[in-house]
Amino acid sequence: MDRTFVMVKPDGVARGLTGHIVSRFEEKGFKLAAAKLMQLDRMVAEEHYDHLRSKVFFDELVDFITSGPVFAMVLEGKDAVKNARSLIGATNPSDALPGTIRGDYAIDVASNIIHGSDSEDNAEREINLYFH
Ligand code: DAT
Ligand code: MG
Numbered sequence: 001m002d003r004t005f006v007m008v009k010p011d012g013v014a015r016g017l018t019g020h021i022v023s024r025f026e027e028k029g030f031k032l033a034a035a036k037l038m039q040l041d042r043m044v045a046e047e048h049y050d051h052l053r054s055k056v057f058f059d060e061l062v063d064f065i066t067s068g069p070v071f072a073m074v075l076e077g078k079d080a081v082k083n084a085r086s087l088i089g090a091t092n093p094s095d096a097l098p099g100t101i102r103g104d105y106a107i108d109v110a111s112n113i114i115h116g117s118d119s120e121d122n123a124e125r126e127i128n129l130y131f132h
Pocket of ligand 1: 052057061090091109110111112114115116118
């Protein structure tokens with residue numbers, strides 16, 4: 001079965017949206033295969049966002065993602081990476097369509113409430129980073 005890694009970011013957990021977001025994936029047809037509430041340390045956060053190290057917002061991004069608990073998940077389902085990304089919506093909530101998670105619950109790119117792997121290779125890399 002295809003699988004992907006999805007994480008409710010600190011803003012989504014703090015706003016009490018975790019259960020609601022899990023339900024959105026379950027309603028879509030995903031199976032929750034693993035999940036945990038956890039606090040990221042900077043090492044894991046920097047490894048997760050390694051591809052963005054050169055960006056001006058990198059330090060702000062690491063500060064944000066380590067600012068409080070996150071809810072990490074492994075989701076199973078057909079074309080899991082692609083289906084999860086389409087339910088999550090565009091990176092910038094201003095571009096995310098209503099009906100997507102970011103389109104419905106976020107307004108600012110720096111706090112866009114959820115992460116989802118962008119490729120099958122990254123899904124495996126991220127699952128190994130968070131669930132080992
Ligand atoms: P995505 O999370 O949709 O895969 P990404 O991997 O390009 O997007 O970026 C990771 C996160 O970095 C993104 O969810 C929010 C943050 N980010 C991206 N672009 C940003 C920007 N211009 N300013 C501030 N944060 C940004
Ligand atoms: Mg990404």
